Amino acid sequence: MNAASLLLPxxxxxxxxxxxxxxxxxxxxxxxxxxxxxxxALGFTINLLRIVLTTGQPVTVQLGAWSAPFxxxxxxxxxxxxxxxxxxxxxxxxxxxxxxxxxxxxxxxxFYPLFLALSSGLTGAFLTGDLFNLFVFAEIIVISGAAxxxxxxxxxxxxxxxxxxxxxxxxxxxFLLGVGAxxxxxxxxxxxxxxxxxxxxxxxxxxxxxxxxxxxxxLIKSATFPFHFWQPDFHAAAPTAVSAxxxxxxxxxxxxxxxRMTTLLFAEEAGLLKLLLVILGVxxxxxxxxxxxxxxxxxxxxxxxxxAQIGFILVGIGWGTPLSxxxxxxxxxxxxxxxAAMLMLAGAMASRAAVKSASFEVIxxxxxxxxxxxxxFLIGGMALAGIPPLNGFVSKLMIFWSGVEAAQYIPLLIIxxxxxxxxxxxxxxxxxxxxxxxxxxxxxxGDKLLAPALLIVLSLVLGxxxxxxxxxxxxxxxxxxxxxxxxxxxxxxx
Amino acid sequence: MNILTxxxxxxxxxxxxxxxxxxxxxxxxxxLVLISNAVNxxxxxxxxxxxxxxxxxxxxxxxxxxxxxxxxxxxxxxxMGGFAFVLSLLYAISTRYKTSDSDEVKxxxx
Numbered sequence: 001m002n003a004a005s006l007l008l009p010x011x012x013x014x015x016x017x018x019x020x021x022x023x024x025x026x027x028x029x030x031x032x033x034x035x036x037x038x039x040x041a042l043g044f045t046i047n048l049l050r051i052v053l054t055t056g057q058p059v060t061v062q063l064g065a066w067s068a069p070f071x072x073x074x075x076x077x078x079x080x081x082x083x084x085x086x087x088x089x090x091x092x093x094x095x096x097x098x099x100x101x102x103x104x105x106x107x108x109x110x111f112y113p114l115f116l117a118l119s120s121g122l123t124g125a126f127l128t129g130d131l132f133n134l135f136v137f138a139e140i141i142v143i144s145g146a147a148x149x150x151x152x153x154x155x156x157x158x159x160x161x162x163x164x165x166x167x168x169x170x171x172x173x174x175f176l177l178g179v180g181a182x183x184x185x186x187x188x189x190x191x192x193x194x195x196x197x198x199x200x201x202x203x204x205x206x207x208x209x210x211x212x213x214x215x216x217x218x219l220i221k222s223a224t225f226p227f228h229f230w231q232p233d234f235h236a237a238a239p240t241a242v243s244a245x246x247x248x249x250x251x252x253x254x255x256x257x258x259x260r261m262t263t264l265l266f267a268e269e270a271g272l273l274k275l276l277l278v279i280l281g282v283x284x285x286x287x288x289x290x291x292x293x294x295x296x297x298x299x300x301x302x303x304x305x306x307x308a309q310i311g312f313i314l315v316g317i318g319w320g321t322p323l324s325x326x327x328x329x330x331x332x333x334x335x336x337x338x339x340a341a342m343l344m345l346a347g348a349m350a351s352r353a354a355v356k357s358a359s360f361e362v363i364x365x366x367x368x369x370x371x372x373x374x375x376x377f378l379i380g381g382m383a384l385a386g387i388p389p390l391n392g393f394v395s396k397l398m399i400f401w402s403g404v405e406a407a408q409y410i411p412l413l414i415i416x417x418x419x420x421x422x423x424x425x426x427x428x429x430x431x432x433x434x435x436x437x438x439x440x441x442x443x444x445x446g447d448k449l450l451a452p453a454l455l456i457v458l459s460l461v462l463g464x465x466x467x468x469x470x471x472x473x474x475x476x477x478x479x480x481x482x483x484x485x486x487x488x489x490x491x492x493x494x
Numbered sequence: 495m496n497i498l499t500x501x502x503x504x505x506x507x508x509x510x511x512x513x514x515x516x517x518x519x520x521x522x523x524x525x526l527v528l529i530s531n532a533v534n535x536x537x538x539x540x541x542x543x544x545x546x547x548x549x550x551x552x553x554x555x556x557x558x559x560x561x562x563x564x565x566x567x568x569x570x571x572x573x574m575g576g577f578a579f580v581l582s583l584l585y586a587i588s589t590r591y592k593t594s595d596s597d598e599v600k601x602x603x604x
């Protein structure tokens with residue numbers, strides 16, 4: 001029973017890939033199947049959350065009944081379920097947007113299969129308890145994400161996909177090197193088992209090498225400051241429904257890696273890594289903020305903004321206190337909702353412009369005929385900048401509060417000042433699109449606004465009634481700081 | 495044998511890094527293949543020389559670790575798919591940009 005509840009959120013999108021390929025000629029049926037499968041997967045994820053919360057135990061499945069350190073383990077502890085809930089809800093919104101999208105890319109017969117492959121890759125990456133299996137799922141994410149970008153309407157989509165694929169393959173190389181080094185040092189790849197063995201003998205030869213390679217991998221995956229250069233290109237060129245997923249979810253895979261590295265794998269020895277995360281996070285906040293100021297394209301602006309927001313999350317992970325971990329989790333969740341909604345709105349405006357582009361020169365004044373979208377964009381922008389009563393305020397307040405509590409005043413001051421920049425670029429974009437006149441702007445049908453509207457409503461609700469999410473994140477942080485329950489659930493009494 | 499393999503891994507890495515730093519996109523893709531093969535060889539060495547016989551359950555002498563070989567197989571298959579995809583992207587890029595110089599492939603500015 002529990003095995004099914006854990007496997008279904010992963011299996012449904014995975015089974016959906018061949019099924020949607022079978023129905024490639026019936027576009028309506030294909031998209032409906034994909035959407036229904038994702039909704040069902042989301043339902044099962046909520047069910048999984050209910051089971052984990054009521055039993056207070058991680059749900060684990062040993063694939064093929066190979067007992068723990070030998071086989072591949074799938075585990076849903078509270079952190080996995082937290083990330084899974086975020087992922088599946090935003091993926092459902094993304095599919096909903098794709099259903100109402102006018103883009104050419106969505107018409108391709110392989111769009112929905114690739115989208116479902118991306119979903120199963122993300123789901124699997126958050127559920128697996130095995131380092132090499134994480135690599136496999138990360139590759140699924142990379143290939144499907146790159147293929148989805150290569151079919152974009154944007155004529156530079158192929159170039160963006162090439163850049164992303166190239167840099168991600170290098171990240172995979174680092175990942176494999178890290179896996180190999182840790183295997184030499186500890187003879188296991190099961191994350192729980194590794195955690196026990198690293199704690200027992202932190203100075204094994206190649207252990208630091210493995211940690212360094214894994215750090216490099218996740219820095220590239222999360223597009224943190226010195227490894228970010230591909231990210232704005234990639235996120236700006238992808239089809240809107242996809243770029244919303246890439247900017248809100250795919251970068252979170254790297255963030256998830258850091259959560260696991262600092263609280264499970266290298267729980268005791270992560271001091272240096274945490275310091276690195278704080279420094280890179282602070283630089284990322286500054287660089288992303290000012291980078292977003294200097295852009296001439298709405299989607300590109302939002303991609304740079306992701307760089308800054310990931311910086312906030314990494315700073316939270318780096319401080320590593322219970323409150324700052326909870327803050328990082330809340331930030332992760334809220335950022336996924338807001339950024340997906342904002343990118344969808346920017347894309348929807350681009351689809352209504354005279355030439356299909358999100359460049360400010362093209363979409364200036366387009367908003368005149370779409371006041372509802374303007375209201376949504378304004379609310380989303382306020383949430384991104386952290387203005388009460390929206391969910392972005394809650395996440396930023398928690399980060400700042402945890403910084404005060406941890407007495408980290410210098411990074412706090414820098415990210416506090418840099419977060420004001422968010423307000424500047426969001427308002428500037430809003431003014432240009434909705435308040436400037438453009439004689440070329442004509443009323444025009446474009447992508448449907450239902451999906452971003454749902455996400456914005458959700459972020460409004462989570463701002464006004466943030467208690468459940470904050471409590472959920474705090475419980476998750478408490479679980480993360482007590483990895484013994486996770487280890488025990490996998491290794492069984494071990 | 496150990497020294498020979500380490501030298502092979504090192505040479506493959508060096509050649510791969512050199513090719514990656516070239517401006518020609520096709521050379522860069524070849525560099526990627528060289529590096530992923532270097533990594534496969536490295537993974538293979540992580541458990542290759544411990545044992546003297548294959549990992550059958552009836553073996554009486556010390557058995558080799560089969561796991562790195564499984565890892566290498568998976569990694570080879572994935573990198574094969576990835577390389578096919580890179581080549582198809584390169585084909586699209588070279589027909590669209592009419593060049594193989596990576597400095598000329600710069601549509602995405604600002």
